[in-house]
Structures are given as structure tokens and as C-alpha cells.
Amino acid sequence: MFGLVAASPPGGAMGAHQIRTQDGIELWYRVAGQDAGIPVVFLHGGPGEGSQVMQALGGPALERRLHMVYLDQRGSGRSERPSGSKFYSMHLLEADVDLVRHELGVDKIVLLAHSAGTTIALDYAADHPDHVAALILTGAVPDLPAAIDNLCDRLKSVHPELYAKAVKARESGRKCNPFAVFGDKQRQAFFDDNMFPNRIVRERVNWLDHIPSLANSGQLGEALSAQGFMDYRFDRPERLSMPVLFIAGGHDFQTALGPQRTLAAKLKDGRVLVYPNSGHFMFADEPEQFASDVSAFVSRATRSLSDHSEP
Incomplete structure (x- = not known):
């Protein structure tokens, strides 16, 4: 394709x-x-x-x-x-x-x-x-810890209700745990919104990432x-x-x-x-x-x- x-x-x-x-x-x-x-x-x-x-x-x-x-x-x-x-x-x-x-x-x-x-x-x-x-x-x-803190800031700005839960789930020394508050589909949607300003690029990348033999x-x-x-x-x-x-x-x-x-x-x-x-x-x-x-x-x-x- x-x-x-x-x-x-x-x-x-x-x-x-x-x-x-x-x-x-x-x-x-x-x-x-x-x-x-x-x-x-x-x-x-x-x-x-x-x-x-x-x-x-x-x-x-x-x-x-x-x-x-x-x-x-x-x-x-x-x-x-x-x-x-x-x-x-x-x-x-x-x-x-x-x-x-x-x-x-x-x-x-x-x-x-x-x-x-x-x-x-x-x-x-x-x-x-x-x-x-x-x-x-x-x-x-x-x-990577700074990148995770950046995800926490992003979560706080777009999902403040989930950010509060992520703060409670954080590990010592971390701002929050952004991975602990989503279901799989929600998490993927959050990450997609973080990574793809272009919907067509998102669809192409996700298609390529999910080719069964390569996923x-x-x-x-x-x-x-x-x-x-x-x-x-x-x-x-x-x-x-x-x-x-x-x-x-x-x-x-x-x-x-x-x-x-x-x-x-x-x-x-x-x-x-x-x-x-x-x-x-x-x-x-x-x-x-x-x-x-x-x-x-x-x-x-x-x-x-x-x-x-x-x-």
C-alpha cells in the first residue's frame, strides 16, 4: 500500500x-x-x-x-x-x-x-x-523523565479530571503517571492527539504500525x-x-x-x-x-x- x-x-x-x-x-x-x-x-x-x-x-x-x-x-x-x-x-x-x-x-x-x-x-x-x-x-x-513530565502537563491541559487521578497514581519523584488512567483505546487516542496534527499522516502511520507481520x-x-x-x-x-x-x-x-x-x-x-x-x-x-x-x-x-x- x-x-x-x-x-x-x-x-x-x-x-x-x-x-x-x-x-x-x-x-x-x-x-x-x-x-x-x-x-x-x-x-x-x-x-x-x-x-x-x-x-x-x-x-x-x-x-x-x-x-x-x-x-x-x-x-x-x-x-x-x-x-x-x-x-x-x-x-x-x-x-x-x-x-x-x-x-x-x-x-x-x-x-x-x-x-x-x-x-x-x-x-x-x-x-x-x-x-x-x-x-x-x-x-x-x-x-525520558522530562518527557513523561511533559505528558503530564499535556494531560493536565486537555483532561484535567484524569490528571488528578494520574497524580494519585504517580511513582516517587514523578509529576504523575499518565499511563495509569486510560483504557487502551483512550490511551491510543491521547497519544495520537499528541503526535499527529495531520489526520492523514496519523492514519498512514497507524496502518503501517499494525501490519500483522510487523506490528x-x-x-x-x-x-x-x-x-x-x-x-x-x-x-x-x-x-x-x-x-x-x-x-x-x-x-x-x-x-x-x-x-x-x-x-x-x-x-x-x-x-x-x-x-x-x-x-x-x-x-x-x-x-x-x-x-x-x-x-x-x-x-x-x-x-x-x-x-x-x-x-
Whole structure:
């Protein structure tokens, strides 16, 4: 319906590939777009959403300009979904990114991440700064407690009666518990209103998210939550020596813009770009503008690498 692409040969060539991790998990990734230039590896959100939304709605514009790589994280999309919490952790997700980099046969990659995937990108870039040429974070959550507080503020403004209940259900140190006061359908409607100013984009994203073979099983998110994921705060800005671009939606009420600006200000080369009319899926709201901004940023980072490599 929205142009998803089937599998093709193994290796670093164009098409879809399957590789196996050291702990035996089969990962799926797809290489597309320009057959030249530094690979731009996309890390989806969720956790557990899969890369199909970006491939279908943002990918066509990106692929006209960039060498794209879409990774379905373990437990997500077309990658294997093992049972057991031992197969899921931030450390393993980060190791999977490095495995894909090795499979691509390159020393450096650009990381383009969305939502919960930005936590993996931040940790990978901090642990492997020499392997990341540039970092692009969209709908970023560098401080998840602050993002949850932002949800509380949103709940207070649109559902004050539910906010009072959420305050009573809060955990120690939290403003409220916005997840405890909804039924499943109500919760989805609240999140949709937070993320999608455009009804058509909402319908497309939700259709792609609910393709039976690709839908989020919840395994990855549940495992990470049990390991303290909801307390994630990135606290190593000094490790991010590469250029970093935050792209935020002016109508994205699912995340918090303040922590993105705060982190960008601490970086050697950090900048924030806000799309006033977009939501959480800004690459679907404004795909051509998004692709133009991302490709320009990648070009700038690539030129900077070339300049520094000259004797």
C-alpha cells in the first residue's frame, strides 16, 4: 500500500539482508537509495515499532539523496523476536548497530534516529564516537523523565479530571503517571492527539504500525522498561564530538523540546531545528523538507571529515 520493499541478496549491496548476532538473533536490515556516500543508518522508535514507517513515508525522499540503511531492531519488524528478557538490553541494541556497521564494511556511519531510537543512537555515539560521522535525532528523548513530565502537563491541559487521578497514581519523584488512567483505546487516542496534527499522516502511520507481520509485540519495550528504561537520561555530552542535529515538531506533545535544546547547547556542534507545523512523525508530515535538511546536514558533516583528513 505504501511501497514496502521485499528482500534481496546478502552482503553490503542494495536490498534486504539478514545477519546473525553473537547471541544467535537474526537481524533484518535493508540498504537503499544512492549507491555511494556514507551510510545513513536509521534507528526506529517504539521501542519495537520497526522501520516500515520511515521506509514508506520518509524513505522515498531520503533515498533520492542519501545512502540509506534501515535496521529493524531485535524484537521488531522483520527481525527475530526471541522470548526471554536476556535477549533485550540497551547494550545489546547498541552492539547490533555496530554489527551492522561491520557488515556494511565501513569505518563511519551517520545515525538517523527517531523517538525511543534516539536513546540507542546517543549511547552508541558516546561509546563509539570515532565511528559516527554525524548524529540526527528526530522526536528525541534524551531525558525520558522530562518527557513523561511533559505528558503530564499535556494531560493536565486537555483532561484535567484524569490528571488528578494520574497524580494519585504517580511513582516517587514523578509529576504523575499518565499511563495509569486510560483504557487502551483512550490511551491510543491521547497519544495520537499528541503526535499527529495531520489526520492523514496519523492514519498512514497507524496502518503501517499494525501490519500483522510487523506490528509491535511489546516484547522489546517491556524488557527495557523492566531494566529501567523509563529513567533514561543521557549524561555524556562531552563524548559527542561529531555534529548533532535535533529535528523537532512544533506540534509534538509526546516529547519535550526543552531537554533537546539543553543537550544541544552542551555539545561541541549541536543545533536544533523545529518544524512549526509538524508532529512527532515530522518526516511523514514534511518528507521533502526533512530529506533536504538531513541531506544538507550529512553533506556538511562529510565535508568536515574530508577537510580534517587532508594533510
